[in-house]
Each structure stands twice: as C-alpha cells, then as structure tokens.
Amino acid sequence: MATTQRSEDYQKVSEEPHKNVIKNPYGPNPGDYLSNVTSFKIIESTLREGEQFANAFFTTEKKIEIAKALDDFGADYIEVTSPCASEQCRKDCEAICNLGLRAKILTHIKCDMEAAKIAVDTGVDGVDIVIGASKYLRQHPHGKDMSYIAKAAIDVIEFIKSKGIEIRFSSEDSFRSNIVDLLNIYKSVNKIGVTRVGIADTVGCANPRQVYELVKTLKSVVSCDIECHFHNDTGCAIANSYTALEAGAKLVDVSVLGIGERNGITPLGGFMARMIAADREYVLSKYKLHKLRNLESLVADAVEVNIPFNNPITGFCAFTHKAGVHAKAMLANPHTYEILNPSDFGLSRYIQFASRLTGWNAIKARVEQLNLDLTDDQIKNVTGKIKKLGDVRALNIDDVDSIIKNYHADVHTPQVKPANGPSIPDKDEVLLDSVKKPRID
Incomplete structure (x- = not known):
C-alpha cells in the first residue's frame, strides 16, 4: 500500500545545521552514574x-x-x-x-x-x-x-x-x-x-x-x-x-x-x-x-498500513510549519520551533504558505523564489489578498502563485483608466468573487 506523499504545497527551506551546545539540556544529567x-x-x-x-x-x-x-x-x-x-x-x-x-x-x-x-x-x-x-x-x-x-x-x-x-x-x-x-x-x-x-x-x-x-x-x-x-x-x-x-x-x-x-x-x-x-x-x-x-x-x-501523519520524523507533518509566527521564526533560525534537525534523517523542513494562517514573511520567501520584485509593503498587501481567499476556501500553491504573479503584474504595469467608463476590476477580486458567486451557464 502506498504511503502518503508530502504535498507540493509546502515551501522547502534551506537546511541550516543545528549547532552543538556545550551542555545538552535534553540529555542525561552528567552526574547520573x-x-x-x-x-x-x-x-x-x-x-x-x-x-x-x-x-x-x-x-x-x-x-x-x-x-x-x-x-x-x-x-x-x-x-x-x-x-x-x-x-x-x-x-x-x-x-x-x-x-x-x-x-x-x-x-x-x-x-x-x-x-x-x-x-x-x-x-x-x-x-x-x-x-x-x-x-x-x-x-x-x-x-x-x-x-x-x-x-x-x-x-x-x-x-x-x-x-x-x-x-x-x-x-x-x-x-x-x-x-x-x-x-x-x-x-x-x-x-x-x-x-x-x-x-x-x-x-x-x-x-x-x-x-x-x-x-x-x-x-x-x-x-x-x-x-x-x-x-x-x-x-x-x-x-x-x-x-x-x-x-x-x-x-x-x-x-x-x-x-x-x-x-x-x-x-x-x-x-x-x-x-x-x-x-x-x-x-x-x-x-x-x-x-x-x-x-x-x-x-x-x-503490513498494508499508511505511515501516520504525526509519526515522529517521517510523518507527513513532522517538519512542516504553518502558522505565520512559526514561519517567520523558522525562516530566521530553525532552532526556534525544532528540536530535531531534519537533515539528520535525510529530510527537509517545509513552510506551508498556502493558507489563511500564512504570514508575510513566508510570502516574501515565496516571492523571492519566484524571482519577483515586490517591496515589503507590497508583500504585506498581497498577503492580505491571499488571506482573504483563504477565508473562503482551502488554498493550494497555484492559487497563491497566481495571486502573487497577478499582483506583481498589476504593480509593474501602468494602468490607464478609461475617461468615461468603469474601472478595470482587480484580478484577485474576480477570483474571490467567482468563488463566492459561482457562474451559472
């Protein structure tokens, strides 16, 4: 029976070795004979x-x-x-x-x-x-x-x-x-x-x-x-x-x-x-x-079983970080929310950014992966759009990338407003509206 595969909706984070410390607080007492x-x-x-x-x-x-x-x-x-x-x-x-x-x-x-x-x-x-x-x-x-x-x-x-x-x-x-x-x-x-x-x-x-x-x-x-x-x-x-x-x-x-x-x-x-x-x-x-x-x-x-999602080390979610605060800290220093180093097991840690819980630091990392140029204020703005859609339905990586790329195109393309007519609707507003109000043919 095939075991559950890790979703592609997770952002791979570069491995940073956990540094050894002089005294391991999680090890045995040195005086315990x-x-x-x-x-x-x-x-x-x-x-x-x-x-x-x-x-x-x-x-x-x-x-x-x-x-x-x-x-x-x-x-x-x-x-x-x-x-x-x-x-x-x-x-x-x-x-x-x-x-x-x-x-x-x-x-x-x-x-x-x-x-x-x-x-x-x-x-x-x-x-x-x-x-x-x-x-x-x-x-x-x-x-x-x-x-x-x-x-x-x-x-x-x-x-x-x-x-x-x-x-x-x-x-x-x-x-x-x-x-x-x-x-x-x-x-x-x-x-x-x-x-x-x-x-x-x-x-x-x-x-x-x-x-x-x-x-x-x-x-x-x-x-x-x-x-x-x-x-x-x-x-x-x-x-x-x-x-x-x-x-x-x-x-x-x-x-x-x-x-x-x-x-x-x-x-x-x-x-x-x-x-x-x-x-x-x-x-x-x-x-x-x-x-x-x-x-x-x-x-x-x-024995025809799946590896449990919360299995230590190899579980689907073992080295996955989702909440915005966690993601920000992990991007800065993996020690903050990990006691184990995934590279010791030949694995990688991931930041899940396709959700309404995402933070702008995780989206910033994704913007950089896509080789796009956005300011921090712009990234915070696009993060808000992602959260807005995430409140309506579950997101995947394509949703997030689409919102980011559309936003990037909008801010880098001069907009000409018609002299007499309606303004051009925001692409992401159209996406959100299509979820709320499905078109009936």
Missing part, C-alpha cells in the same frame, strides 16, 4: 514482535528483505519469531542466520528445554527465554509456581550456555509481578551467568516512575545487562524506554512503526527521535538515520 542513555543498544523485533501485529504476514523473501534493511540501518540485534512456532518459522530463522549480517540474530522462546534445543540448532547468536511471572500469567497460561519457574529457567539457561551463545532470561508481565519473586529469580539466573535479564511491560500498564524504580532496584541485585520491552497500550512506550535507560538498563526492544501485539511496542523511529535529542553524536555514529524513511515504508507496505 546509572544512565546508559549515551551507550544503549537496540534489539529490533519487527521480525518477532512485529509478526504478532494484526495485519502481519511476512514471506521468507520479505523477512530477508526486512532483515537486510534493519542490518543496514545499524540494528545491534535482530530478533526473529520462535522456530518452534511452525516449520516455516524454523526455516526462516535458519535462512536469516545464514545471511552473514553484522547484527546478531536472536530468537524468542518459552522457558522449555525442547524449545531451547530447536532454537540452538538454527544457528542463532542468542536465545531469549521468557516465562510469565505475574499472578495472572502463572494462573492461566502455564499454571506453574515460582519454584517451578526458577528450576526450569536454570536448566534451560545452563543448556544454552553450554552451546556458547548469548542468553537472556525475562519475566513476562513484570510490572504486575511480585517484586520479591522477581528479584529472587533474577538473582538466581544472574548467578549462573546469563548475558542479560529482561523486564517486560507486557500489557503496557507501566508509567515512567514505576519503570525507573524497578530498573534501578534490579540494577542493584544483578551484574549482567538489563533489557526492557515496553508495550504501548497507554502511550508510554517511548517514555518508558528512555526512563529505563536512565535507570541503568542497557538494551531496548523496538519494532518498525511500533508494530506488534495489540498497539505494539516502542517504535524504532520514535525512539531514535528521543535518543538523538539526548545524544546526537552517539546516535549518528551508530545508526543510519537517513535509511529510516525507506525502512518504515518497506514495513508499512508489507
């Missing part, structure tokens, strides 16, 4: 969590295309669907492992020995094992108590460790689990040497304050890295991911456009927007942000 905001990694889960999106069905060829695009973007890890899910999923997992990508390939399985054996045989670089720890998930999906969970986890972890690959142990539904149970099982798996432990906001119920407290507490009892997985049911996934890094987590699960179960998880693009505001140099050194738009278009087409 827990923070990994400037040293994080991403686990890209479009090919695992993303397959759980309602519209998703990825062929083997499409999975390989997406995996290569994620690797080219700079994903640290690529997580794929469990090879235990189906025979084709197993074959797909093997195919992706055999691509020779720079990114490490992970797969996600339940805490079960048979599943672990199947996963290891695919050639993955690491296995993510998960088991529900909350009372809801212990009661319904698997019906096991914490003693059983701990024993099963240790057996599976020791087997995977013996194969010399990475292993992550995660509790599912962590934020509705008993904190004592959680810490005890995390301490146990940490002792036997997991690569990392994970916490998962499986139902999207957590808020940033809860995230900070849990991650900080977990950090005090384990020596391994911490990974976090946040669902977006209540709209907190990006904020929770950033807060988790502040509290000491090292890795964040993301997916392209945030696709996943229900409302999905932390979106890759939105997370990049948050992180580049915090540490531009680190993000640009690791990830090819100019590849983001094509990557999102690839996945959007595969």
Whole structure:
C-alpha cells in the first residue's frame, strides 16, 4: 500500500545545521552514574514482535528483505519469531542466520528445554527465554509456581550456555509481578551467568516512575545487562524506554512503526527521535538515520498500513510549519520551533504558505523564489489578498502563485483608466468573487 506523499504545497527551506551546545539540556544529567542513555543498544523485533501485529504476514523473501534493511540501518540485534512456532518459522530463522549480517540474530522462546534445543540448532547468536511471572500469567497460561519457574529457567539457561551463545532470561508481565519473586529469580539466573535479564511491560500498564524504580532496584541485585520491552497500550512506550535507560538498563526492544501485539511496542523511529535529542553524536555514529524513511515504508507496505501523519520524523507533518509566527521564526533560525534537525534523517523542513494562517514573511520567501520584485509593503498587501481567499476556501500553491504573479503584474504595469467608463476590476477580486458567486451557464 502506498504511503502518503508530502504535498507540493509546502515551501522547502534551506537546511541550516543545528549547532552543538556545550551542555545538552535534553540529555542525561552528567552526574547520573546509572544512565546508559549515551551507550544503549537496540534489539529490533519487527521480525518477532512485529509478526504478532494484526495485519502481519511476512514471506521468507520479505523477512530477508526486512532483515537486510534493519542490518543496514545499524540494528545491534535482530530478533526473529520462535522456530518452534511452525516449520516455516524454523526455516526462516535458519535462512536469516545464514545471511552473514553484522547484527546478531536472536530468537524468542518459552522457558522449555525442547524449545531451547530447536532454537540452538538454527544457528542463532542468542536465545531469549521468557516465562510469565505475574499472578495472572502463572494462573492461566502455564499454571506453574515460582519454584517451578526458577528450576526450569536454570536448566534451560545452563543448556544454552553450554552451546556458547548469548542468553537472556525475562519475566513476562513484570510490572504486575511480585517484586520479591522477581528479584529472587533474577538473582538466581544472574548467578549462573546469563548475558542479560529482561523486564517486560507486557500489557503496557507501566508509567515512567514505576519503570525507573524497578530498573534501578534490579540494577542493584544483578551484574549482567538489563533489557526492557515496553508495550504501548497507554502511550508510554517511548517514555518508558528512555526512563529505563536512565535507570541503568542497557538494551531496548523496538519494532518498525511500533508494530506488534495489540498497539505494539516502542517504535524504532520514535525512539531514535528521543535518543538523538539526548545524544546526537552517539546516535549518528551508530545508526543510519537517513535509511529510516525507506525502512518504515518497506514495513508499512508489507503490513498494508499508511505511515501516520504525526509519526515522529517521517510523518507527513513532522517538519512542516504553518502558522505565520512559526514561519517567520523558522525562516530566521530553525532552532526556534525544532528540536530535531531534519537533515539528520535525510529530510527537509517545509513552510506551508498556502493558507489563511500564512504570514508575510513566508510570502516574501515565496516571492523571492519566484524571482519577483515586490517591496515589503507590497508583500504585506498581497498577503492580505491571499488571506482573504483563504477565508473562503482551502488554498493550494497555484492559487497563491497566481495571486502573487497577478499582483506583481498589476504593480509593474501602468494602468490607464478609461475617461468615461468603469474601472478595470482587480484580478484577485474576480477570483474571490467567482468563488463566492459561482457562474451559472
């Protein structure tokens, strides 16, 4: 499905690099020893969590295309669907492992020995094992108590460790689990040497304050890295991911456009927007942000959705400025109404001047683009004409250009008033009158 295209009714503004400042007010506190905001990694889960999106069905060829695009973007890890899910999923997992990508390939399985054996045989670089720890998930999906969970986890972890690959142990539904149970099982798996432990906001119920407290507490009892997985049911996934890094987590699960179960998880693009505001140099050194738009278009087409108009970075309106006051300021200094630099993502900012909200500074810039000669007073006058028509109907670029060119012709062409007869009507008044009173043939 084709994604929405940016309208031509926007004026492209010359790029002006955002200057670095000595202290970034949007970054971590320099004295925060827990923070990994400037040293994080991403686990890209479009090919695992993303397959759980309602519209998703990825062929083997499409999975390989997406995996290569994620690797080219700079994903640290690529997580794929469990090879235990189906025979084709197993074959797909093997195919992706055999691509020779720079990114490490992970797969996600339940805490079960048979599943672990199947996963290891695919050639993955690491296995993510998960088991529900909350009372809801212990009661319904698997019906096991914490003693059983701990024993099963240790057996599976020791087997995977013996194969010399990475292993992550995660509790599912962590934020509705008993904190004592959680810490005890995390301490146990940490002792036997997991690569990392994970916490998962499986139902999207957590808020940033809860995230900070849990991650900080977990950090005090384990020596391994911490990974976090946040669902977006209540709209907190990006904020929770950033807060988790502040509290000491090292890795964040993301997916392209945030696709996943229900409302999905932390979106890759939105997370990049948050992180580049915090540490531009680190993000640009690791990830090819100019590849983001094509990557999102690839996945959007595969799952038959449009990229949302307000999507961070790549949305139709992401770097578009419309109000007169905004336009004036942006033309003078892009810092005034932008925290992100569109050129970092291979994009441009635009001033929308075809509307009744336009200001004379935006029209002046358009006059200059058209190589026309008008004084400031004349530009203010023609701006008034544009606003007048904009009060009657929606405008497009041709409307505005027509009004400007007609006005320019009028002021630069001597007008001869007939000695005895009506004056020649203003072209723009005729245009406006034709809108108000359509001609009936």
